[in-house]
Amino acid sequence: MLHTFVALVEDKPGVLTRVASLFRRLNINIVSLTVGHSEKPGVSRMTIVCEASPTSSHRIAASLYKLENVLQVDDISQLSHVARELALIKVAATPKTRSQVFELAEVFRARIVDLAPESLMIEITGVESKIEGLIQVLNENGDRILEISRTGRMVMRRGQHTSRVLEAMRVPGLETPEELRAEEGSDSDVLMAEETGF
Amino acid sequence: MSTGKKSTSHATRASAASTPARLTGSEILWATLEGEGVDVVFGYPGGAILPAYDALKKFPIRHVLVRHEQGASHAADGYARASGKVGVAVATSGPGATNLVTGIATAMLDSVPMVCITGQVSSKVLGTDAFQEVDITGITLPVTKHNYVVTRADDVAKTIREAFLVAKSGRPGPVLVDITKDAQQGQAEFDFAAAAPKPHRPHPMLKTESASILQAAELIRSAKKPVILAGHGILQSGAGAQVRTLAERMRIPVASTLLGLGAFPASHPLSLGMMGMHGEAWVNHAIQQADLLIACGMRFDDRVTGTLATYAPNAKKIHIEVDPAEINKNVKVDVALIGDLKEALEALLPHLAPREKAESPWVKEIEASKGECAVRDIKNLPDSGHLYAAHVIHDLWRATEGKAIVVTDVGQHQMWEAQYYKHEAPRTLITSGGLGTMGFALPAAIGAKIACPDKEVWVIAGDGGFQMTAAELSTAAQEELDLNIAVVNNGYLGMVRQWQEFFYEKNYQSSPLRSPDFVKLADAHGIAGRTVKQRSDVLPAVNAARGHKGPFLINFLVEKEDSVYPMIPAGSALHEMIRRPNTPLVETATDK
Numbered sequence: 001m002l003h004t005f006v007a008l009v010e011d012k013p014g015v016l017t018r019v020a021s022l023f024r025r026l027n028i029n030i031v032s033l034t035v036g037h038s039e040k041p042g043v044s045r046m047t048i049v050c051e052a053s054p055t056s057s058h059r060i061a062a063s064l065y066k067l068e069n070v071l072q073v074d075d076i077s078q079l080s081h082v083a084r085e086l087a088l089i090k091v092a093a094t095p096k097t098r099s100q101v102f103e104l105a106e107v108f109r110a111r112i113v114d115l116a117p118e119s120l121m122i123e124i125t126g127v128e129s130k131i132e133g134l135i136q137v138l139n140e141n142g143d144r145i146l147e148i149s150r151t152g153r154m155v156m157r158r159g160q161h162t163s164r165v166l167e168a169m170r171v172p173g174l175e176t177p178e179e180l181r182a183e184e185g186s187d188s189d190v191l192m193a194e195e196t197g198f
Numbered sequence: 199m200s201t202g203k204k205s206t207s208h209a210t211r212a213s214a215a216s217t218p219a220r221l222t223g224s225e226i227l228w229a230t231l232e233g234e235g236v237d238v239v240f241g242y243p244g245g246a247i248l249p250a251y252d253a254l255k256k257f258p259i260r261h262v263l264v265r266h267e268q269g270a271s272h273a274a275d276g277y278a279r280a281s282g283k284v285g286v287a288v289a290t291s292g293p294g295a296t297n298l299v300t301g302i303a304t305a306m307l308d309s310v311p312m313v314c315i316t317g318q319v320s321s322k323v324l325g326t327d328a329f330q331e332v333d334i335t336g337i338t339l340p341v342t343k344h345n346y347v348v349t350r351a352d353d354v355a356k357t358i359r360e361a362f363l364v365a366k367s368g369r370p371g372p373v374l375v376d377i378t379k380d381a382q383q384g385q386a387e388f389d390f391a392a393a394a395p396k397p398h399r400p401h402p403m404l405k406t407e408s409a410s411i412l413q414a415a416e417l418i419r420s421a422k423k424p425v426i427l428a429g430h431g432i433l434q435s436g437a438g439a440q441v442r443t444l445a446e447r448m449r450i451p452v453a454s455t456l457l458g459l460g461a462f463p464a465s466h467p468l469s470l471g472m473m474g475m476h477g478e479a480w481v482n483h484a485i486q487q488a489d490l491l492i493a494c495g496m497r498f499d500d501r502v503t504g505t506l507a508t509y510a511p512n513a514k515k516i517h518i519e520v521d522p523a524e525i526n527k528n529v530k531v532d533v534a535l536i537g538d539l540k541e542a543l544e545a546l547l548p549h550l551a552p553r554e555k556a557e558s559p560w561v562k563e564i565e566a567s568k569g570e571c572a573v574r575d576i577k578n579l580p581d582s583g584h585l586y587a588a589h590v591i592h593d594l595w596r597a598t599e600g601k602a603i604v605v606t607d608v609g610q611h612q613m614w615e616a617q618y619y620k621h622e623a624p625r626t627l628i629t630s631g632g633l634g635t636m637g638f639a640l641p642a643a644i645g646a647k648i649a650c651p652d653k654e655v656w657v658i659a660g661d662g663g664f665q666m667t668a669a670e671l672s673t674a675a676q677e678e679l680d681l682n683i684a685v686v687n688n689g690y691l692g693m694v695r696q697w698q699e700f701f702y703e704k705n706y707q708s709s710p711l712r713s714p715d716f717v718k719l720a721d722a723h724g725i726a727g728r729t730v731k732q733r734s735d736v737l738p739a740v741n742a743a744r745g746h747k748g749p750f751l752i753n754f755l756v757e758k759e760d761s762v763y764p765m766i767p768a769g770s771a772l773h774e775m776i777r778r779p780n781t782p783l784v785e786t787a788t789d790k
Binding site for chain 1: 335336339340343344364399401402403521522523525526527
């Protein structure tokens, strides 16, 4: 099955290698991996999507935590979350054939971000299936796709959960994770059930 | 900053405690090590680490010059295992660093705390394939707990201090610090206290919840046939007393992993001995029959479980373990207490009232199952004039009263040692378990002897493994170590030959080996020695070695085609073992 992990890691040279190398070592293929800044200076946020057996998520999370540069790991596959991906799609189109691509883009709420005599570029944001859908329709329409660049999935949990939870957890004796979970809002019961099983 | 040797030395020692001072990166390196309590390092100098070596004389740290960097990492490992402290190895860049790798991987697989310091080319030429440049942090990434590159003198102290913290904390392991030449030569303010690392982040998935503890206690109370599986974690956590209390209070027999030997006294009536591939039949039978396994600081290695499909099919399993990634990795468990073993047991024990009956039918049942095996045991055979490795180990155990630190290599002799040398105390068996590194024994014993100069230390190695690192004889001689070396010499790579006999139709491809005369080799190093060919000569030779000041080597010419029994073929179930034959011994016809 597909697992989605969010990992907050130190923003230092070599950290990406360590994370990627862990998946290599576990013989797990990474489907997509996005990295960027988080809300905290010096901390990067990774969204890792990988194909692995349903029982492997505990071991993946536990192994990620063994990396000294990993600050927080969240396995959100089963949790309520928002997932988005951004894609840039370059399509061959002449001034004559442009308009039908424009129409398609509008239906998919995509934007045209570049226009050249022989091609145009579409920017689309959404869940993977929406992007797949646009690509499929373009293909079926006979529009020639010249290039696709996709960011891979990035995700965020719904509700009041914040990644600062980890910060509190890291200071011993301040607050226990249980207390923090109780503050997490409406879906906290679900979260707790998910998180307490190892 | 440096006025004279003596005064600088004193000034530095003071600075290690408190006063900030301006020092070179090299001086900061040693001062930080000194501050961390290091008094000995094992190493080999070379270009990129020379600035550090140049500064060493100002510090009260002993440097043991090995003959190959692999020896340095094994010696640091042996030092750590014998003392419980962090071992330190030092090497130069390039080949010096790569030669450390086998020793680092050995420490990683057996969770041994170690800090390796390597020199690196100057930061200005990093990545240009400069002379003796190698990406050692890249190479060691999967075999270290963590590693660092230091390119500025300012970062030396805090990085080294953090490395020590990482090596020791949680599940211990090796850490490598790669220091560029310009970082060693540059200057920086040194303030040992200010360089203290942040407290180590405990693994966030540790949890020994009270509900789990109650659940574990209930399982233990209701178990009829429980077995404790004693692993290396007992030594690492210092939980020997707690495990013993648990065993005695609830009358639970204790089976050990190879690295767990010594964690529970072998002479204790509840001690079963080693489990797994070469464990005695009754130990593995007990595990297969058990209704509860209490795994203490062990990781259900494949050499311990045999095939997982049929492993302990009737048993509930409690796993007490400090590394959350080990939970349910190989064996699915019913209750997991994820945390420090000693603390977990201390939380668990108050929930367990002593068993009322002193006699346990389960212990009796196991005892009864021993009977036949014991008679077939090789050490009970009359002296036929032939010398068996089991005799050698048995007599060595008797002569040393089980009190020596024994450092083994890897192979048949290692398993015979585990079977016939009865360890009573923690940290008295030092052996490469997880990685199974041949050549480990001699250099690791050098480290162990330096860690415990007052203890009797024996190397037991086969003729194959001994030759892998025999150059370290020279180190033992130079350091004038009181080290006793037993080479169990059967003219084969014995364990390879045994597998070829059992599983490859006696196709002894590349396993026979001709060795030098080990006594002459010792003599060339100024090391005393003798050759033993028959059993009656074993004890006198052992005693001669024990009475001798300085290193002593005994070359035991043992039966050539002897095998280790019982044996569970790889991938078979624990109860499908190859038993010791009734007339067990292959006696080679050739006159010795």
